[in-house]
Amino acid sequence: MYMKICSTFFKSSIPNYLILRTITLQSTKYSSNPPLYVSSNKNQRHNAWTVIDEFSDELRKISGKCMDIGCGPGDITNDIILPALHPNAVIIGTDISEDMIKYARKTYSKEKQLDFDVLDIQTKELPAKYISEFDHIFSFHALHWCFDIKQAFKNIYRMLRPNGTMLVLVVSLHPICKVIQETIQDNRFAPYIKDVNISPVWPFQDSVNPNRELKGLLKEIGFKIDHCSHRNVYHFDDNSDQFLSSILAFLEFIDNIPHDQKEIFKKEIARKFTETQISFKRSSDNKTVILNVYNLLIAFAKK
Numbered sequence: 001m002y003m004k005i006c007s008t009f010f011k012s013s014i015p016n017y018l019i020l021r022t023i024t025l026q027s028t029k030y031s032s033n034p035p036l037y038v039s040s041n042k043n044q045r046h047n048a049w050t051v052i053d054e055f056s057d058e059l060r061k062i063s064g065k066c067m068d069i070g071c072g073p074g075d076i077t078n079d080i081i082l083p084a085l086h087p088n089a090v091i092i093g094t095d096i097s098e099d100m101i102k103y104a105r106k107t108y109s110k111e112k113q114l115d116f117d118v119l120d121i122q123t124k125e126l127p128a129k130y131i132s133e134f135d136h137i138f139s140f141h142a143l144h145w146c147f148d149i150k151q152a153f154k155n156i157y158r159m160l161r162p163n164g165t166m167l168v169l170v171v172s173l174h175p176i177c178k179v180i181q182e183t184i185q186d187n188r189f190a191p192y193i194k195d196v197n198i199s200p201v202w203p204f205q206d207s208v209n210p211n212r213e214l215k216g217l218l219k220e221i222g223f224k225i226d227h228c229s230h231r232n233v234y235h236f237d238d239n240s241d242q243f244l245s246s247i248l249a250f251l252e253f254i255d256n257i258p259h260d261q262k263e264i265f266k267k268e269i270a271r272k273f274t275e276t277q278i279s280f281k282r283s284s285d286n287k288t289v290i291l292n293v294y295n296l297l298i299a300f301a302k303k
Contacts (some may be wrong), residue, residue, distance in 0.1 A: 011185075034073035034103035039071045041072070043235045043292070048076050048140045051169055051298055052084045058165075058300070063088040067159065069121050070142020071095050074104025081138055082114060094119035121152045130159045137166045143298070144171040149203045150217060157221050160303040166223070170214070172204040172230060173295040175276040176244070177268060189265050197211030204297065214297050223301040234293045238282070244270060 013173055026191060052059065061283040063086035071093030082091055093108075093116045104116040119127070121143070137156050146152045149170075156166055184193055204210040211230040218225055248266065257265055278291040 024244060034100050037100075038073050038075050041075070043237070044078055044141045045080065046235070047296065048080050050169065051140070052080055055167060055300060056084060059084045059136075059167075060086060062086055062136045062165075064161075065089075065133060066091040066136045066138065067130075067134050068093040069119070069137060069139035069156070070094075070145075071099050071104060071116065072142075074099070074100075074108040074116055076140060077104070077116075078108040078114060090114070092117055094121070095193065096120045109278055122146050122148045123155065124151065126155050126158055132159070132161050134159050135161055135164050137164070137239075138168070139166075140169040141171065143168060144202045144204070146203065150221075153163070153217060153221050153223075157223065157303055162303060164303045165226075165300065166302075167300050168298070170204070170297040170299075171202060171294060172207070172210040172297045174205075175201065175206045175294070176269075177202045177272055179272040180274065183265065183268050183272060184253075186268065188261060189257060190256045192261070208296055210295070214299060216302055218299065223303065225299065225301045227298065227300040229298050231296050232293070233296055234291060237290045237292045240285045244273060 028292055050134045062258065066081075066085065066089055068081055068091060072095055077091060077093040082089070085091070090113050093101075093104055093114070095104075095116075095118065098118055101116045101118050102190060109115055119130075119141075135159060139156075143152055160166065187292075204213060204250050207213045211228055215225055215228050218228070248269065254262060279288055280291075281287070282289045
């Protein structure tokens with residue numbers, strides 16, 4: 001289960017020899033290298049497994065047609081979501097990245113039970129083939145990347161059949177978001193991204209009450225909410241290079257920055273992010289480990 005960060009934890013669990021670490025960012029874009037993404041998404045897999053386990057009783061009864069929004073390379077859809085459903089369930093994984101979908105189709109497609117397709121969940125022109133077509137829709141670690149999350153939830157509602165259900169996991173607060181917002185205002189980089197819409201990076205990042213805000217949004221669209229919670233989560237990461245590279249891969253405005261300035265931008269992101277983290281040497285192997293603390297919204301709702 002998710003573990004809450006509290007003062008007792010920090011006093012008892014973090015060693016006295018805290019250190020800072022220099023993080024080097026790689027330039028690889030995960031959307032063009034799905035295998036690399038698969039090899040570095042252990043936290044996403046852990047969170048997905050935890051939520052699936054929590055709602056296992058409900059999910060085992062789902063025997064109809066399902067969708068996984070933001071499926072990426074398809075590993076979580078195949079390894080975690082599909083096995084949790086009724087044996088008669090079928091599922092389609094969708095993602096905005098063509099590279100991810102190509103990889104998922106090649107690696108995980110199963111005739112009659114699992115397929116993949118390209119879909120931008122924020123589209124104003126939802127394909128007719130998806131309207132009122134699904135009994136259940138999942139989305140883990142994807143919707144916080146939406147510039148228009150309200151449109152995304154509207155589309156989910158339209159794709160569900162009457163009494164269809166939705167289970168979503170959304171990152172509501174993470175230190176990296178504030179780091180990005182501060183860095184793009186730096187005079188060295190601002191001229192290259194001033195016309196780019198970047199404000200919605202994590203829609204609930206500045207919310208006073210993310211849980212109440214999400215509930216209000218879902219009710220406005222028409223959902224009946226069975227569960228909605230806001231949780232504090234932590235992971236111990238021994239490879240924050242991969243974490244930061246995966247985050248930056250989603251920030252398309254970086255391509256507007258000249259190459260020499262782009263590398264400076266990445267180093268600045270790494271420096272600022274490092275300053276927000278607690279780091280220490282693991283005694284077993286002397287590796288530097290970073291305590292990654294953030295917040296999630298979990299919602300289970302019905303049409």
